[in-house]
Amino acid sequence: MELTTETPQRATTRTWVGLAVLVLPMLLIAIDGMVLIFALADITAELKPSGTQQLWMLDIYALMLAGLLITMSSLGDRFGRRRVLLIGAVFFAIASVLGALSTAPWMLIAARALLGISGAMIMPGTLSLIRNMFADRDQRRTAMAVWSAMGALGAAAGPIVGGWIIEVFSWHAAFLMNIPVMVLLLALAPFLVPESRNPNPGRIDVPSILFSLTGMISFVYGVKTFAEGKDPGVAFLTFFAGLVLLVLFVIRQLRMPVPVINVRLFRVRAFTGAVITDLLSVFSLVGAMFALTQFLQLVLGLSVISSALWMLPQAAVSACAGFIAAALVKRFPTALIVALGGLITAGGFAMLLRLTPDTPPWMIAITLCLVGLGAGVGMTLTNDLIMSSVRPEQAGQAAAISETAYELGTAFGTAILGSVLLGFYRRGLAEAAPAGLPATVLEGAKETLAAALVYAQQLPGEIGAALASAAVDSFTSALAWTGGIAAVILFAVAIFAGIMLRGVSAQADLAEVEH
Numbered sequence: 011m012e013l014t015t016e017t018p019q020r021a022t023t024r025t026w027v028g029l030a031v032l033v034l035p036m037l038l039i040a041i042d043g044m045v046l047i048f049a050l051a052d053i054t055a056e057l058k059p060s061g062t063q064q065l066w067m068l069d070i071y072a073l074m075l076a077g078l079l080i081t082m083s084s085l086g087d088r089f090g091r092r093r094v095l096l097i098g099a100v101f102f103a104i105a106s107v108l109g110a111l112s113t114a115p116w117m118l119i120a121a122r123a124l125l126g127i128s129g130a131m132i133m134p135g136t137l138s139l140i141r142n143m144f145a146d147r148d149q150r151r152t153a154m155a156v157w158s159a160m161g162a163l164g165a166a167a168g169p170i171v172g173g174w175i176i177e178v179f180s181w182h183a184a185f186l187m188n189i190p191v192m193v194l195l196l197a198l199a200p201f202l203v204p205e206s207r208n209p210n211p212g213r214i215d216v217p218s219i220l221f222s223l224t225g226m227i228s229f230v231y232g233v234k235t236f237a238e239g240k241d242p243g244v245a246f247l248t249f250f251a252g253l254v255l256l257v258l259f260v261i262r263q264l265r266m267p268v269p270v271i272n273v274r275l276f277r278v279r280a281f282t283g284a285v286i287t288d289l290l291s292v293f294s295l296v297g298a299m300f301a302l303t304q305f306l307q308l309v310l311g312l313s314v315i316s317s318a319l320w321m322l323p324q325a326a327v328s329a330c331a332g333f334i335a336a337a338l339v340k341r342f343p344t345a346l347i348v349a350l351g352g353l354i355t356a357g358g359f360a361m362l363l364r365l366t367p368d369t370p371p372w373m374i375a376i377t378l379c380l381v382g383l384g385a386g387v388g389m390t391l392t393n394d395l396i397m398s399s400v401r402p403e404q405a406g407q408a409a410a411i412s413e414t415a416y417e418l419g420t421a422f423g424t425a426i427l428g429s430v431l432l433g434f435y436r437r438g439l440a441e442a443a444p445a446g447l448p449a450t451v452l453e454g455a456k457e458t459l460a461a462a463l464v465y466a467q468q469l470p471g472e473i474g475a476a477l478a479s480a481a482v483d484s485f486t487s488a489l490a491w492t493g494g495i496a497a498v499i500l501f502a503v504a505i506f507a508g509i510m511l512r513g514v515s516a517q518a519d520l521a522e523v524e525h
Contacts, residue, residue: 013315020146021153025182027152028202031195032139033160035099035132038191040164042125044073045172049181056181059115064118069234074126075133076417077227081219082136083410084270085286087208089298091135091142091348091406096196098131103192109185119183137409142206150373151339154394155332158386166325169318171205208403210268216269218262224253226414233421275400281408283510284395285415287348287388290503291355292419295385297427302491306374309367309482318457320371324378332385344391345511351388355381359500362493367486384500388507393428395511435459438484444476459485 046053046068054064086094109121140157144150168508175183191456232249235241263269276282306317331351338347358380361373393412400408436456451469455462455477461482466474 021149024202027154028143028199028204029140031198032136032143032153033157033204034191034205035095035102035195036157036163037160037167038443039129039133040321041168041171042083042188044185045168045175046122049176049184051174052176053118053465055120057112057115059118063115063119067115067122069231070119070123071126072234072417072421073227073230074123075129076230077223077416078127078130078521079134079225079413079417080222080271080410082130083138083406084214084219086131086135086138086368087406090205090207091138092199092203092205095135095139096133096199098128099192099195099199102128106188106192106369108186110182132419133413134406134409137202137393137397137412138405139206139409141400141405142402143204147398148336148340150398151336151394152333154397155217155336155390158332158393159329162325162328162386164381166318166322168442169314170322173315173318173331199364199396206402206405209408210403213268215262215266215270218259218266221255221259221262222270225252225259228252229256229293230417230421233425236425255310266394271410274406275404275411276407278399279384279510280395283507284392284399285411287352287394287507287510288392288412289351289419290418290499290506291385291389291392293501294359294427295355295423296382296420297423297431298493298496300424300428300488301431301492302374302378304459305365305489306371308463309486310369310371311467312371318448320375321378322376324382326382327379327385328382331383332390333391335387338387339391339436343512344395344510345391345513347515348388348391348511349504349508350382351384351386351391351498352507353384353385355388356497356500357495358384359493362490362497365486365490367482380425392507424480427492429498430495431488432458434491435484438487439481442484444480445471446473447477455481 038183050067051065053059053067059067071145082098083092101124105121105124108124109118112121136157140150140153144153171187171524175187228248229252231248232245232252235245235248263271263273276285298315303317303321306312306320307314312320335351336345358377361377361380394414397406439456439462440452443455451465455465460480463478466478466481468474470476
């Protein structure tokens with residue numbers, strides 16, 4: 011079959027300004043995801059939540075976000091992606107006010123739940139709107155680089171911004187900072203961001219919505235419960251129930267003439283390869299990065315803000331890497347660049363194998379810069395491939411799958427690599443603990459490094475110092491091994507991407523015609 015091609019319309023200055031408005035909520039959501047972690051101590055002192063309520067304050071946002079991405083994407087396809095995004099911005103602002111005014115734990119949990127629901131309305135909308143705003147492939151890659159850069163900068167700025175706001179004002183102000191950004195989005199987006207929707211969205215299928223919502227929430231909750239090491243029976247049951255519900259969701263989509271999510275998109279090699287590469291990359295990154303923040307604070311003794319400042323170069327490198335990738339892909343095959351990004355990231359994590367308790371923070375910064383460079387190069391192009399492998403009307407579905415893969419990678423990375431880290435730490439501490447240490451103290455110290463250091467301060471003389479030294483050494487060794495495992499996974503991801511994404515540009519272009 012002979013295909014005729016037309017030169018796609020290039021974006022105007024107005025479109026680029028619209029992109030700047032569109033990525034603002036991504037920057038904010040990335041910051042917002044970090045702020046509560048640093049505000050938790052002040053919140054606990056004022057609201058006095060139970061241990062269970064503290065966990066729900068932290069987890070409810072991610073659960074609602076992951077559970078509703080597919081549903082909100084479907085609503086955006088039907089009623090308009092910009093409309094759903096703006097409604098999400100309204101509710102995000104309302105939830106921020108409710109969070110700031112919370113006087114009881116249940117109020118803050120409810121506000122966080124509404125923030126998660128609102129985030130699910132905003133996040134896939136940004137990606138799908140970018141797909142339709144930038145028809146030119148090169149310009150779209152640059153737009154994706156901007157989108158990725160905002161996420162990286164937000165995640166890095168979260169501890170700095172959050173720590174400063176909490177220190178100067180209070181934890182209430184951490185919620186109020188969301189409102190000006192959402193007001194700006196609501197004021198400018200109707201004029202700068204064009205509306206888009208699926209002209210043939212099909213009917214609203216309530217069973218599909220219920221399967222995806224309950225399935226994702228149960229699945230992610232099971233993974234998180236497993237990661238916390240509590241209630242293994244509950245973790246298994248919720249994980250298994252979520253898996254069954256998601257299988258039922260997929261079966262139903264295959265039988266529907268116009269599905270909520272077209273799972274047949276996974277027949278497209280470019281799409282499948284990019285989604286799996288993203289998921290496994292996030293899995294490795296999240297699992298090791300959280301432990302590195304603990305190393306900086308608990309082993310090297312840096313403050314929260316100082317730790318964040320040492321991690322800031324990674325965000326800057328990652329942000330620049332996206333633009334480098336957009337330039338390189340004009341001259342070199344996509345598969346080669348994505349694979350190279352994976353190898354660079356693997357090399358960064360492999361440097362952790364030489365980690366010691368005396369490793370200076372500048373060495374950690376260099377390691378993180380390598381990780382940021384590789385991840386920024388690879389994930390900018392995989393995000394572009396995911397969105398470019400579908401027709402414009404399918405952009406909402408592709409965005410939902412992309413964001414869901416990110417959330418699953420985060421959940422699994424935290425659970426599995428976090429458990430690996432904890433296992434190495436516990437084994438090392440059991441072997442290195444000083445003689446004469448009470449069994450109850452040892453069991454408590456094996457829970458976390460922070461707990462071990464608290465116990466060490468409470469013990470007299472040499473035995474306290476010996477416990478602290480053993481805990482620090484055990485954690486450092488555990489982090490080194492975890493970094494090595496992440497490096498091996500990312501090396502495998504690089505090989506996988508090189509194979510799956512070979513010749514992918516032609517494949518992606520054909521997908522736009524065939525689907």
